[in-house]
Amino acid sequence: MIDQIISFSYLIAAALFIIGLKRMSSPKNARQGIIWAGYGMILATVVTFAYPDLHNFALMGVAIISSSMLAWWSAKKVAMTDMPQMIALYNGMGGGAAAAIAAVELIKLATEHAHQSSLPFMPPTYDHSVSLAVLILAILGGLIGTVAFSGSLIAFAKLQGWMKGVIRFKGQRALNGLAFLGTLCLGFIMATQVEMIPGTTQIFAGTFPIEILLAFFVLALVFGVMMTVPIGGADMPVVISLFNALTGLAVGFEGFVLGNAAMMIAGTVVGSAGFLLTQLMAKAMNRSLSNVLFSNFGSSGSGEAQEISGSMKPIEAADVGVMMAYAEKVLIIPGYGMAVAQAQHKIWELTQLLRKNGVKVKFAIHPVAGRMPGHMNVLLAEAGVPYDIIEDLDEVNEEFATADVCLVIGANDVVNPDAKDNPDSPIYGMPILNAWQAKNCIVIKRGQGRGFSGIENALFFADNTRMLYGDGQDATGEIISAVKEMT
Amino acid sequence: MTPIEGIVALYIFMLAAFTGYEIISKVPVILHTPLMSGSNFVHGIVLVGAMVAMGHAESNLELTIGFIGVFLAAGNAVGGYVVTERMLEMFKPSKKESDV
Numbered sequence: 001m002i003d004q005i006i007s008f009s010y011l012i013a014a015a016l017f018i019i020g021l022k023r024m025s026s027p028k029n030a031r032q033g034i035i036w037a038g039y040g041m042i043l044a045t046v047v048t049f050a051y052p053d054l055h056n057f058a059l060m061g062v063a064i065i066s067s068s069m070l071a072w073w074s075a076k077k078v079a080m081t082d083m084p085q086m087i088a089l090y091n092g093m094g095g096g097a098a099a100a101i102a103a104v105e106l107i108k109l110a111t112e113h114a115h116q117s118s119l120p121f122m123p124p125t126y127d128h129s130v131s132l133a134v135l136i137l138a139i140l141g142g143l144i145g146t147v148a149f150s151g152s153l154i155a156f157a158k159l160q161g162w163m164k165g166v167i168r169f170k171g172q173r174a175l176n177g178l179a180f181l182g183t184l185c186l187g188f189i190m191a192t193q194v195e196m197i198p199g200t201t202q203i204f205a206g207t208f209p210i211e212i213l214l215a216f217f218v219l220a221l222v223f224g225v226m227m228t229v230p231i232g233g234a235d236m237p238v239v240i241s242l243f244n245a246l247t248g249l250a251v252g253f254e255g256f257v258l259g260n261a262a263m264m265i266a267g268t269v270v271g272s273a274g275f276l277l278t279q280l281m282a283k284a285m286n287r288s289l290s291n292v293l294f295s296n297f298g299s300s301g302s303g304e305a306q307e308i309s310g311s312m313k314p315i316e317a318a319d320v321g322v323m324m325a326y327a328e329k330v331l332i333i334p335g336y337g338m339a340v341a342q343a344q345h346k347i348w349e350l351t352q353l354l355r356k357n358g359v360k361v362k363f364a365i366h367p368v369a370g371r372m373p374g375h376m377n378v379l380l381a382e383a384g385v386p387y388d389i390i391e392d393l394d395e396v397n398e399e400f401a402t403a404d405v406c407l408v409i410g411a412n413d414v415v416n417p418d419a420k421d422n423p424d425s426p427i428y429g430m431p432i433l434n435a436w437q438a439k440n441c442i443v444i445k446r447g448q449g450r451g452f453s454g455i456e457n458a459l460f461f462a463d464n465t466r467m468l469y470g471d472g473q474d475a476t477g478e479i480i481s482a483v484k485e486m487t
Numbered sequence: 488m489t490p491i492e493g494i495v496a497l498y499i500f501m502l503a504a505f506t507g508y509e510i511i512s513k514v515p516v517i518l519h520t521p522l523m524s525g526s527n528f529v530h531g532i533v534l535v536g537a538m539v540a541m542g543h544a545e546s547n548l549e550l551t552i553g554f555i556g557v558f559l560a561a562g563n564a565v566g567g568y569v570v571t572e573r574m575l576e577m578f579k580p581s582k583k584e585s586d587v
Contacts, residue, residue: 017529025510025511025514027515034575035572064557072565078570083570090527093563093566094531094563104543107552134492252500265503378521
């Protein structure tokens with residue numbers, strides 16, 4: 001009876017997850033989506049306490065409560081700009097949990113023995129047996145979960161600023177390949193050094209030494225670190241999304257190992273959704289996934305210093321204010337610089353002021369602006385900008401030609417015309433926002449340095465571009481007071 | 488518990504994979520991050536598996552690893568939920584048409 005209740009609850013939980021994710025894919029009811037999924041999680045967790053033959057409840061409670069409180073506190077406290085690394089962190093934890101399940105299952109197998117019956121001529125009995133397919137899934141899930149765990153933690157450290165720059169050296173790819181092959185070999189040993197119940201295909205014990213198991217997990221951890229350290233910060237969103245998909249897959253695999261329908265369905269759904277999302281993100285940057293993972297994008301060697309004619313022309317905030325107050329249409333392109341300067345609130349204040357004066361204001365968001373797709377949308381939403389004046393690249397790109405002013409705040413590569421014009425540029429082919437088509441283009445920027453990818457931006461040298469140097473928040477504040485003075 | 492095995496498991500795998508693909512294929516870019524965060528929460532379901540692994544632990548080693556598993560999984564679920572909820576809380580449509 002209780003078995004049926006548990007199975008049925010898992011089914012409901014899986015359905016709630018799918019409905020929740022589906023709802024999250026439209027802005028109107030996205031909020032309810034996560035709440036539905038949350039109910040699913042609570043239901044599944046609560047009924048699991050009634051699982052047959054479960055022990056160690058006290059310690060389990062300690063683990064759940066302490067971890068929940070820590071996670072709750074950290075997730076509440078973190079600033080909106082730091083969300084991407086928190087996703088990486090929690091995702092890594094999930095991957096680690098999947099790896100832990102695999103480890104427990106494999107240890108059980110490695111320490112299992114046949115029980116000889118005390119009566120003569122009776123066959124031995126076995127506590128536990130698995131099919132080869134399940135064993136392989138356990139090993140693969142353990143491998144994937146471990147890689148997602150250590151890789152996500154590196155991604156977290158990088159975005160948090162604990163780990164600066166990228167580490168690259170000669171032969172790195174070969175070494176990574178070796179580490180991966182080595183892990184696979186250890187996995188292969190575990191899958192083949194087994195004892196079967198005579199006359200069946202069921203495996204009841206592993207004959208591999210426990211050191212192999214340890215080496216397998218250690219090497220997988222090392223591989224996760226090694227594959228992530230050479231990837232630059234600009235590519236982190238794609239990488240986090242990939243690790244998210246990998247964790248989903250690992251959870252799904254361990255679900256098959258435990259015969260747990262909720263984990264199977266939720267993990268597999270997240271796995272496939274995550275891979276598609278990763279590809280959409282990579283495509284938005286006009287790069288293939290393998291290119292993100294294996295190329296040295298943005299390394300110091302990329303692109304010889306290009307000759308760009310003209311110079312960067314500075315402008316004062318007061319003049320920008322005049323320009324905007326008398327404009328008919330203003331398009332704002334935010335980038336990571338806005339996030340760093342926490343300027344989204346000031347930008348919205350400016351937007352409201354301009355809209356009150358009859359200026360049409362829209363936000364143009366590049367798919368990979370910021371450190372994650374949708375990063376800018378989240379920040380603008382935080383400031384209170386309604387999502388219906390926020391436009392995607394495809395929707396807004398024709399509008400630049402009719403815009404009087406285009407304000408670029410903290411964005412760089414996503415408005416670099418080189419992506420269209422210069423086949424030698426490392427970002428050639430990436431779709432960009434056509435900022436240069438606007439009558440006037442104002443760029444708020446800290447200094448004359450290059451962007452994240454280290455590429456010179458021809459837009460900054462264009463005739464209709466003016467540079468407003470300064471911190472994003474301060475500069476926007478100055479524009480606001482300039483506009484106010486005029487109205 | 489009756490575990491789900493063999494061909495039935497394969498069916499589940501296939502259908503779930505298609506479902507995930509369908510869910511994502513028509514998502515506006517603006518929701519990519521919340522959705523990534525939401526799916527990050529959903530794989531927090533690994534908690535139930537970690538609970539089972541810990542609850543069935545027979546040695547101290549298994550218990551320790553199980554404990555770590557439950558700890559990590561609960562963090563995934565709770566942290567993933569709070570972060571997603573905070574993000575989605577911000578998606579409000581504009582109140583009035585008139586202020587455009």
